[in-house]
Ligand SMILES: Nc1ncnc2c1ncn2[C@@H]1O[C@H](COP(=O)(O)OP(=O)(O)OP(=O)(O)O)[C@@H](O)[C@H]1O
């Protein structure tokens with residue numbers, strides 16, 4: 007069950023909330039405008055999920071190392087070790103777990119627009135505040151998929167809430183827009199019981215291509231045609 011803004015203000019007084027995902031709440035770090043803080047939600051406020059995900063959440067509550075924040079931190083550090091600065095502008099940096107007045111949080115770079123406001127998630131641009139047509143968003147998915155494949159990054163959870171959208175720099179591919187991943191957990195977590203795509207590069211590439219295609223289809227369904235047919 008999600009909480010109301012009033013309940014959020016009671017639990018996180020004074021925090022400027024950016025957005026909620028299924029598992030965490032993200033707010034701006036008051037001490038560092040370019041950073042954000044992610045808090046793991048109590049179990050009653052997370053969105054309902056299947057059995058394997060419930061088991062993962064249960065483990066995360068008992069063993070903090072398996073919680074969402076430490077999982078994302080582990081995923082980002084592993085990628086950073088292998089890819090270094092090539093991650094810049096593609097996957098938001100995670101810096102560590104910090105103690106805050108609201109409790110422990112993951113300290114990350116906040117992906118922002120030129121005016122300093124947090125970049126909108128693709129989810130928001132599809133279902134809450136459409137701002138761009140489908141074509142440049144699909145082109146941005148093409149470019150992100152090409153980057154994942156070029157660097158063999160096993161980021162499989164290409165859901166619209168895990169990607170934020172920023173204007174691409176001049177001369178960059180992506181139809182004028184660029185996607186930045188703000189949730190790298192899926193690099194180290196598996197939804198399958200036998201994670202074949204972890205072991206085979208060919209299967210990994212096929213899975214990324216499938217997920218990117220599904221995301222493009224989702225964009226087209228959400229933004230193309232008259233609202234009644236979407
Ligand atoms: N580094 C960031 N910069 C800007 N916005 C962010 C950042 N991290 C998260 N957000 C915002 O917070 C939202 C939720 O973040 P995130 O995907 O990390 O939560 P989650 O609950 O772990 O996700 P999931 O539902 O995939 O488990 C994102 O959709 C995005 O709007």
Ligand SMILES: [Mg+2]
Nearest residue numbers: 027167168189
């Ligand atoms: Mg997410």
